[in-house]
Amino acid sequence: MANDAPDSKEMPPELSELLRQLGSLSISFVGERLALAEAEWRLEVKRLRRLVWAVGLGLAAAFTGLQLFTVGLALQVAETTGHPWVILMVIGSVYIAAGAGLVWLRSRDLDRHEPFAHTRAELDKDREWIAGRR
Numbered sequence: 001m002a003n004d005a006p007d008s009k010e011m012p013p014e015l016s017e018l019l020r021q022l023g024s025l026s027i028s029f030v031g032e033r034l035a036l037a038e039a040e041w042r043l044e045v046k047r048l049r050r051l052v053w054a055v056g057l058g059l060a061a062a063f064t065g066l067q068l069f070t071v072g073l074a075l076q077v078a079e080t081t082g083h084p085w086v087i088l089m090v091i092g093s094v095y096i097a098a099g100a101g102l103v104w105l106r107s108r109d110l111d112r113h114e115p116f117a118h119t120r121a122e123l124d125k126d127r128e129w130i131a132g133r134r
Helices: 013-080 084-112 117-131
Strands: none
Touching: 013 084, 013 117
16 A cells, blocks of 8 residues: 655655745844844944043042132132131032932933844844734
């Protein structure tokens, strides 16, 4: 008796072609998403590098200026009142309060920035498309 059923090890050519196309599309899909993430990563690194340099230079200049201002003010107050330590403590308290306020404001700005926003949006679109909602 001849066996008319196809060999279980062989796949129909249509299914084989569909699987090949699915694999090819999957690889290109992942490659595109990785390319987008890489581009955004480079932008994030560039932005953070500029931020670090600007903050570093700004802090160095501000620290130098504050030190010179404080010394000048303390010398002036010492000549007029004879109590330079009191004015140094007052100025130090003002600097601490101003620094804490700046850190608080800057941390709020950093929390608002959403890294990889474009990549996340694309992945959300892809997730919806795959789920058949689109």
